[in-house]
Amino acid sequence: MTELFEVEERDDHRIAAGATGLLATFNQGGLLTAADVHAAARICALAGEDDPQVALAVAVTVRAARHGSVCVDLADLAASEGAEDLPWPDRDDWQTAVTASPLSSAGVLRREGALLYLDRFWREEGQVRDDLLRRIAAPPPVVEEAVLATTAGRLFPEGYDEQRTVALAAARQWTTVLTGGPGTGKTTTVAGLLALLTGQADRPLRVALTAPTGKASARLQQAVEEAQAEDRFTDADRDRLTGLTASTLHRLLGWMPGSRNRFRHHRRNKLPHDVVVVDETSMVSLTMMARLLEAVRPDARLVLVGDADQLASVEAGAVLADLVQGLAHRAPGAVTGLRTTHRFGESIGALAESLRQGDSDRVLALLTEGEERVSLHDPVEHAETLRARLLEHALAVRAAAVAGDADGALAAMDAHRLLCAHRDGPYGVAHWNRLTERLLSDHDQGVWQEWYAGRPILVTANDYGLGLFNGDTGVVVREGDRLRGVIAGVGSDLRLATARLGAVETLHAMTIHKSQGSQVGEVTLLLPPEDSPLLTRELFYTAVTRAKQRVHVVGTQEAVVAAVERRAQRATGLIQRLAQD
């Protein structure tokens, strides 16, 4: 389905002043925004291109990137539901015009079969493909099979068979994509794999544990350390694995001031690590994957861990899902999957699995069976209960924060979260954050300003100086007569004066996109109406799998069915390009 906007007023900011021809028509028709139109007009002007069909092709390619796609299939777009009434150019004429354009000869526009790219994404996708296939074609690492088998038998005893198979495969090759839903033992496998690899080495291995967000990388480190505390690991294993530190991908690659997509480590200055484990790979954009692959030494193990059924990265690409599908044909051994859930109560696991399979009848049945851990509530009938739940949790966070109990406040904050698909409007995070703060201030006069004890916060930008990372969460706590922002960390929390906290949002409610990489006790998932274009299976799955104990879905049955049946589609060419010789 193609999402169009409706022009609401004469000076709607999405309407481009001065646009003409097809660009103006598609802008007024709600497909292109002013930004798409201006970008296309500028690119065409620089190349001396005045064919309106080419300008339209550039604009829809720019638009696609805004929606997370790295390319666009012109013919598909023209035929897509919702956009049929726009005056699309004839498909063949359009392709011919694009091919003949000076923008194509200059390499600004790139074709790959039916797909049209802007140069940057075309190059990045090609680079990801080439680097991966080069790694996969290289002679495999030399391993001591006898030692490997004995150690694997100890680290992965009976009951850990699935994980043993995956860890052994990863030990025997340079590149592994390890997929699995929540609680399937991905971290357990990584912890065991690291011990297997250090057991093979005659010197301490340099291991990088990394993830797209600080929170996710810290969680990985903590989970690996917890797994290694188990009896299956010997003191010798633990000794060899001391000093593991986790960092965000940006920090691992060496973030440079003033540059978003260029890093200190690259093809000519590789990372020193022998093993690089990336968690939450579904959140990694095409651009970051390209930067990572070029920086990893060819003789370093690379393990890309994630859940391919989750939402894709905020920025363009759907790399993990593409690798799972694309490599399944090209290099099946490189993709390993874990299926058995070890953590969830039966019902959350079953709900996640039915969502993964797209079985809307089963999803509805599970939600309405009367099971305590997963339930569906009508938005109107449930409104009062939802408000009461939000207030109850907000009061619990506040009580601990006012008492100066940072651990208690952080724990209370992670006991429940309201997850929304939208940022704005009646189903959006902004509305529900405001509402919760109003409920809280009706109850407690101390809550009426921006900073108050018990304000849960979400960091929205990296600040390397302060050690804050996009996605970190925390809470404002009273400390004597001052307020402090306490950001949850591994081992120790970070305490900062509230004045130093720049890019933060209130976190009584959170978007599902931003919830990726985190888990909480209970989730209340507020589904938007069935016609919301954001309502997709991946969104639903991601929200449900954030919960450790309980999921309350608030929405109509129609919204549930629409969510299960609609896929979040992104146009990418990686699967096809991985198949090519």
Ligand SMILES: Nc1ncnc2c1ncn2[C@@H]1O[C@H](COP(=O)(O)OP(=O)(O)OP(=O)(O)O)[C@@H](O)[C@H]1O
């Ligand atoms: N084979 C197994 N048998 C029993 N328990 C297991 C097994 N594998 C893992 N577990 C336990 O299940 C829980 C989930 O495992 P783990 O954290 O490794 O999964 P995960 O896939 O990394 O989860 P997530 O990504 O959702 O955090 C842990 O408590 C772990 O100790």
